[in-house]
Amino acid sequence: MIDNFLRPAESRARMGADALRILGTLSVLVALLLHGLTDAAIVAFALPGLMLPRFVGMRPWADIAVSVTLLVAAWSNVFDLYTRIWWWDIVVHFVCAGALAVVAYLFLAHRGIVPATADGGVPAVAAVVLTTAFGLALGALWEMVEWFGYTYLTDRIYVTLDDTIGDMAAGGLGALAAGLLLAYGPRLWDPTALPTTRQSPDAASHC
Numbered sequence: 001m002i003d004n005f006l007r008p009a010e011s012r013a014r015m016g017a018d019a020l021r022i023l024g025t026l027s028v029l030v031a032l033l034l035h036g037l038t039d040a041a042i043v044a045f046a047l048p049g050l051m052l053p054r055f056v057g058m059r060p061w062a063d064i065a066v067s068v069t070l071l072v073a074a075w076s077n078v079f080d081l082y083t084r085i086w087w088w089d090i091v092v093h094f095v096c097a098g099a100l101a102v103v104a105y106l107f108l109a110h111r112g113i114v115p116a117t118a119d120g121g122v123p124a125v126a127a128v129v130l131t132t133a134f135g136l137a138l139g140a141l142w143e144m145v146e147w148f149g150y151t152y153l154t155d156r157i158y159v160t161l162d163d164t165i166g167d168m169a170a171g172g173l174g175a176l177a178a179g180l181l182l183a184y185g186p187r188l189w190d191p192t193a194l195p196t197t198r199q200s201p202d203a204a205s206h207c
Contacts, residue, residue, distance in 0.1 A: 093139065102181075135176070
């Protein structure tokens with residue numbers, strides 16, 4: 001995976017994806033200077049997700065889609081869009097959970113934890129079932145983070161039971177849609193970047 005991350009950008013689309021990672025990093029500083037420490041921390045929370053598509057070898061257009069989704073999700077918190085627009089929270093959770101669930105599947109495939117096929121693809125059933133599960137798990141984790149932030153950091157974070165259940169449901173549906181895309185849609189990653197299940201555990205651990 002380190003080789004994928006350090007590979008020079010081979011196209012304008014890849015340069016654009018890398019530019020979004022730089023923009024995300026700078027966004028933390030901008031949020032800190034203009035909005036304060038809490039908002040900067042929220043934006044910084046998106047940084048690992050911005051880096052992972054490069055590590056797992058996602059195609060540039062998919063990389064850009066994930067990065068834009070995460071940046072929109074982060075800055076929507078800063079500008080309070082989740083409370084100003086009633087449906088915005090649902091849409092962002094749907095898209096964001098789906099994007100992160102796909103990245104999680106590809107990351108775990110690199111580590112040999114979930115299956116990949118001999119041609120660098122993913123089994124359809126595993127992609128749908130596991131990606132949906134990952135999306136639900138990530139959604140639950142995010143709701144715990146929101147609860148912690150509301151309870152111990154700031155009451156600006158909007159937390160209610162209906163909001164929590166609705167967000168998790170939207171995220172689960174988004175992850176299901178992403179799993180179907182992963183299984184049956186255009187390949188979202190470079191097949192040469194993904195280890196296969198035929199590799200030995202020692203070989204997979206060095207990818």
